[in-house]
Amino acid sequence: MAGIxxxxxxxxxxxxxxxxxxxxxxxxxxxxEGQLTNLELDEDVLQNMLDLPTWLAINKVFCNKASxxxxxxxxxxxxxxxxxxKVIMEMSTCEEPRSGNGPSPLVTASGQSEYxxxxxxxxxxxxxxxxxxxxxRAKAFNASxxxxxxxxxxxxxxxxxxxxxxxxxxxxxxxxxxxxxxxNWQMIRIEADAIQSSExxxxxxxxxxxxxxxxxxxTLKRRLKDCNVVASKLIxxxxxxxxxxxDSQLKAMVQYAKSLSEVIEKSTEQRKSMxxxxxxxxxxxxxxxxxxxxxxxxxxxxxxxxxxxxxxxxVKETSYHLVISHLDLHICDDIHSTERAxxxxxxxxxxxxxxxxxxxxxxxxxxxxxxxxxxxxLQ
Numbered sequence: 001m002a003g004i005x006x007x008x009x010x011x012x013x014x015x016x017x018x019x020x021x022x023x024x025x026x027x028x029x030x031x032x033e034g035q036l037t038n039l040e041l042d043e044d045v046l047q048n049m050l051d052l053p054t055w056l057a058i059n060k061v062f063c064n065k066a067s068x069x070x071x072x073x074x075x076x077x078x079x080x081x082x083x084x085x086k087v088i089m090e091m092s093t094c095e096e097p098r099s100g101n102g103p104s105p106l107v108t109a110s111g112q113s114e115y116x117x118x119x120x121x122x123x124x125x126x127x128x129x130x131x132x133x134x135x136x137r138a139k140a141f142n143a144s145x146x147x148x149x150x151x152x153x154x155x156x157x158x159x160x161x162x163x164x165x166x167x168x169x170x171x172x173x174x175x176x177x178x179x180x181x182x183x184n185w186q187m188i189r190i191e192a193d194a195i196q197s198s199e200x201x202x203x204x205x206x207x208x209x210x211x212x213x214x215x216x217x218x219t220l221k222r223r224l225k226d227c228n229v230v231a232s233k234l235i236x237x238x239x240x241x242x243x244x245x246x247d248s249q250l251k252a253m254v255q256y257a258k259s260l261s262e263v264i265e266k267s268t269e270q271r272k273s274m275x276x277x278x279x280x281x282x283x284x285x286x287x288x289x290x291x292x293x294x295x296x297x298x299x300x301x302x303x304x305x306x307x308x309x310x311x312x313x314x315v316k317e318t319s320y321h322l323v324i325s326h327l328d329l330h331i332c333d334d335i336h337s338t339e340r341a342x343x344x345x346x347x348x349x350x351x352x353x354x355x356x357x358x359x360x361x362x363x364x365x366x367x368x369x370x371x372x373x374x375x376x377x378l379q
Contacts, residue, residue: 016045032070039063047101051229054097055260055267056136060090077163079126079154086131093138093260097267100274115170115177115224123179124164127152140259141194149186156180157313159217171310173303175224178313184215192256205248205334207256214238221315231315233376240326246334272365316374322360329353 018040041061052058065085071078127150134145154167157180170177193206219233245253332350363375 016041016049018042032072034068034070036066036068037064039066051101053264053267054100054270055094055263056091057094057098058089058091060088062088075121077165079124079164080121082125082127084127084129087129087133089132089134091134091136093136094263095139097263097270100270115222115227119227120164120168124154124167126154138256138259139195141192141256143190143192146189147185147187150183151185152181152183154180155182157309169306169310169313170224171306172224173307174310176230176310177222177224178310178315179220179222181218181220182215183218184213186213187211188214192253194252194255205246205252207245207249207253209243211241212239219313219315231318233315233319233321235321235323238322238324240328241324242328242330244330244332246332248334250331268364317363318365319376320362320364321376322358324355324358327353327355327358329355 020036020039039062041063043058043061046061047058063084063086067083069081069083071080129150130148132145132147132150134147136143136145153161154164156162156166157169157178159180159182168177168179188211190209190211191206215237217235217237221230221232222228223230330350330352333348361376366372366375
């Protein structure tokens, strides 16, 4: 029995890992618990799953220990729990956009394309990570991200924990399903430092930022027939934030952004060309046969309730949002800077900027001249 279960775990985990062998699995059959050690994850599969922009590439991912818990008798209502101890990810920026991402491994985890029971189980997996270290090497600078106590889990449309059956809104008439995810972490430390080179005129002023508990809310709209994502909405929510920057650090950030601007612009154009109008547009009305089939299996009241609920939480087009409840930004003169002196009225000056309920909205596929009536208004 244990051997059969091991094969099933290998079948699914082999999509994400490299050279995973049964001797690395310590499995408790009756409890539905398993353990893996020293895992090297597949970079291409992770890129596809995370849908990374094509100006960024994953080079290597390593996990020292992972444990899994499967509630065999409650898979419809309770998630599979996957816990990782420490994850180290090495990434790099591309001088030219790489080829586009392939299909997500979550779509074909069960070997079929339609949105069925296996897809619901895989999509509902709850993930927790004690520590994540992400190192990014760019042409002009190196950056690192350190996150602690990260959790990813499914929620209902009101962003609350609950029965997995209520974490999705499925409308068979439209042929689409909405799912809701939340990601949170206790602390994140961000650091960027310039690479000293004669090719880059970038000052060696390391930029650092430490934030407290934050979260990301994600809404995905998929097609039932092939599980492809039609549109998504991502909201990054930060609490009170205090950031102190010297003028040298601010100039360095501008230079970092300039060094990436060209490839990011090319990547954006590449992605726009890959997204068809039908993918981001409205879904065509269902056929008469579809309507008859649904009316024969559900009451009119139920259909109306589903349609209204879906409409209330529908994602019309892909969008990304940043929400900061309060931001205090302090910019001060770097009196120890080695830059050549310039004409300044004062030395050692400082400036403070305060923002309350700061929001930034980005709609990458919204064309100029199109109505903005469907744009999201965050509360």
